[in-house]
Amino acid sequence: MQHLGFDVQLVVRVRNGDEAALDEIFRNYAPALAAFVDGYVKSTAIAEEIVQDVFLWIVRNRERWTVKESIRSYLYGAARNRALDYLKHSVVEQRWAVRSQVSNAGWEPMGEIPIDTQLVIAEQISALRRAIAKLPESRRTTLTLRWNHGLSYAEIAAIIGSSPKAVENQLNRTLNSLRKMLQESF
Amino acid sequence: MWGRAQASRLRYVNDQHPMLPDELIRRALAERDVSNWRADDMLHHFAERRQHDQGMSAVEPQKSRYRTQLFPKSAKLGNWIAVAGLAVLLGAGGLISHLATISESPLNSVVTYRTQNSEHAEMTLSDGTVVRLNVDSEIDIPYNFGNTQNGRSVNLRGEAYFHVTHTVGSPFVIQTSTARAVVLGTEFGVRAYDSTNVRVAVRSGKVALNDVVLDARSVGTVNGHSPVMVAQNQDVDAALSFTKGQLVLSRTTLRDAIADLNRWYDVEINVVNTAYNSEQINVVLSIGSINDLMDFLRMLFPATITREGRTITIS
Numbered sequence: 001m002q003h004l005g006f007d008v009q010l011v012v013r014v015r016n017g018d019e020a021a022l023d024e025i026f027r028n029y030a031p032a033l034a035a036f037v038d039g040y041v042k043s044t045a046i047a048e049e050i051v052q053d054v055f056l057w058i059v060r061n062r063e064r065w066t067v068k069e070s071i072r073s074y075l076y077g078a079a080r081n082r083a084l085d086y087l088k089h090s091v092v093e094q095r096w097a098v099r100s101q102v103s104n105a106g107w108e109p110m111g112e113i114p115i116d117t118q119l120v121i122a123e124q125i126s127a128l129r130r131a132i133a134k135l136p137e138s139r140r141t142t143l144t145l146r147w148n149h150g151l152s153y154a155e156i157a158a159i160i161g162s163s164p165k166a167v168e169n170q171l172n173r174t175l176n177s178l179r180k181m182l183q184e185s186f
Numbered sequence: 187m188w189g190r191a192q193a194s195r196l197r198y199v200n201d202q203h204p205m206l207p208d209e210l211i212r213r214a215l216a217e218r219d220v221s222n223w224r225a226d227d228m229l230h231h232f233a234e235r236r237q238h239d240q241g242m243s244a245v246e247p248q249k250s251r252y253r254t255q256l257f258p259k260s261a262k263l264g265n266w267i268a269v270a271g272l273a274v275l276l277g278a279g280g281l282i283s284h285l286a287t288i289s290e291s292p293l294n295s296v297v298t299y300r301t302q303n304s305e306h307a308e309m310t311l312s313d314g315t316v317v318r319l320n321v322d323s324e325i326d327i328p329y330n331f332g333n334t335q336n337g338r339s340v341n342l343r344g345e346a347y348f349h350v351t352h353t354v355g356s357p358f359v360i361q362t363s364t365a366r367a368v369v370l371g372t373e374f375g376v377r378a379y380d381s382t383n384v385r386v387a388v389r390s391g392k393v394a395l396n397d398v399v400l401d402a403r404s405v406g407t408v409n410g411h412s413p414v415m416v417a418q419n420q421d422v423d424a425a426l427s428f429t430k431g432q433l434v435l436s437r438t439t440l441r442d443a444i445a446d447l448n449r450w451y452d453v454e455i456n457v458v459n460t461a462y463n464s465e466q467i468n469v470v471l472s473i474g475s476i477n478d479l480m481d482f483l484r485m486l487f488p489a490t491i492t493r494e495g496r497t498i499t500i501s
Contacts, residue, residue: 023229030228035217052232059236121210128214146475147215150305172477175211182207 007071015062022062025071026055032149033079039144040083050086054078073155076145080159084137124182131181139174146171208474209431300324301344303452304473306431313338313351315358320345320428321473322379322449332356345377347429350391365408368394372402375426379445384408387425433471440465440487451479453493458501462487 013021030051038047054075058065067074132140138160145151145159146167153164153171160167299319301307307319313332319325323344332338339359350358352371360367362378365386372391378384386395386406393399395406398414405420427434433450435443441463444455450473457463467486471479476493483491489500 023233026229026232027226030232034228039217048228048231051228052235055232056236124210125214128211132214144215144217147212148217150302171475175475178211179207182210 007067010071011065011067014058015065017062022055022058025075029072029075030055033075036076036144036149037079037083040080041086046086047083050082051079053082069155069158073151073158076149076151076155077159080141128178128182131178135174139170142167142171143174208478209472212472296326296328296341298324298326303449306428306473311338313353313356315351316349318347318429320347320377342376342378344379345375345428347373347375347426349373364411365396374400375429377425379449382410385425387420387422389422389426427470431472433473435467435469435471438467439463440467443467447479451476453479453496453498455498455500458499459489462489462500 010021010025014025033051033054034044034047037050038044041047041050057078132143135143142156142160145156146153151159153167156162157164157167162170299307299309301319301321301323303322305321309317309319311317311327311331315338317325317340321344323342323346325343325346326341328339331340337356337359338353339361341361343362348358348360348369350369350371350373358369358371360369360376362376362384363381365378365384367374367376367386369391372393373389374391374393375387375389376384377386384407386393386400388400388402388404388406390402392401393406395414396408398406398416400406400416401418403419403422405417405422405425407415407417409415424434424436433446435446440457444457448454450471453476465487469482469486471482476496476498480491480493480498483489483498483500487500492499492501
């Protein structure tokens with residue numbers, strides 16, 4: 001999933017002030033980025049605003065905009081920094097707890113599965129969610145970026161300041177511990 | 187093959203437990219689905235903000251910038267109702283990271299949505315038709331899609347599922363490199379990875395495939411420019427399983443499964459020991475990590491399975 005050639009062209013166009021190029025990037029990434037930031041700030045409006053700030057920064061500083069791994073990893077990295085910055089300066093922890101209970105993320109119609117099995121699954125998912133919430137932030141981010149957003153190890157490494165190999169190892173350790181937890185609750 | 191398969195944590199066809207642990211983890215990780223947030227709407231707001239920003243670029247950024255409610259509350263609520271209604275359908279990990287490219291001339295311009303390997307995407311077209319793109323697929327949607335003169339017509343490469351909204355007097359047309367499907371209002375999947383083999387599976391309603399009418403629960407295939415072959419009373423859900431985030435390989439040989447596995451896991455599988463090519467596979471898989479695929483292959487074949495980057499060798 002490398003579009004480096006594609007990325008380089010886009011970055012050059014943005015640097016030269018080509019608004020269509022920036023709009024194209026925005027269109028491709030903004031919704032997924034907003035969902036990613038929403039996972040931190042638990043507010044749709046704030047998530048959208050943080051994403052817009054990431055892009056406004058690019059508009060203001062376009063001549064010196066540089067992308068190391070890919071545009072995607074740049075955007076996720078910048079969005080994460082801003083989200084963490086926002087969390088540092090606000091009291092959203094309590095909202096976290098309330099919202100994560102009512103959040104219906106991950107719910108899909110389960111069709112023909114019997115209702116009692118669905119309840120068991122629902123319980124397992126919420127137990128897992130609590131476990132994931134307890135993970136250190138960088139582990140949770142790594143997991144989300146890889147499993148929800150499909151970033152490569154190299155892209156994630158660029159975001160959290162690590163090496164691809166270390167990202168892979170960390171991911172496997174985290175997944176193994178979650179899987180072990182799941183198997184115990186079966 | 188079956189006995190060994192049952193013991194695994196992967197979900198097998200006859201397994202009672204409905205979901206893989208991996209699938210559970212994935213669901214627990216899921217964010218609120220935003221596939222129905224309109225990138226165009228967000229872009230519009232962004233453009234407004236950018237203009238505003240450029241008009242007052244000399245001014246310091248506002249202090250409480252994240253406190254301002256950028257969108258009116260009522261508009262937000264409307265959005266969320268739409269999201270709640272439609273968004274939950276998305277398959278495993280299905281986030282839209284497609285590339286949308288717009289060709290130049292505004293009247294004839296086309297927006298192309300594309301999924302990469304191991305990506306799914308769902309979109310709702312302006313007429314309410316829901317399209318779910320399978321891995322490594324591409325759909326062209328004309329800028330003037332749904333106009334009364336232009337009707338509803340899209341081009342597809344790869345595989346997609348359509349839930350077409352019925353519109354009086356406006357058939358929905360799907361064009362692949364060799365076949366053309368015309369529908370009124372129905373649910374069905376089109377598979378056209380390969381120009382020599384296009385498959386249409388109809389869940390409900392009727393679809394005309396190169397002018398041959400397919401009823402519900404029928405599967406029509408076109409090989410190259412040959413006439414349409416129709417099979418009735420088929421297990422259509424298996425053919426459309428990708429919409430549930432599942433790859434169903436049923437009575438398939440490894441040789442025939444490799445292209446799908448490569449697309450779903452974004453890998454390249456090389457079979458050195460060709461004896462394995464004709465081994466039968468019966469399995470249901472979800473998009474997962476390469477390691478899951480490696481585990482699955484190791485379980486299936488008493489072979490040496492190695493990987494280098496995204497290349498997997500079975501020897």
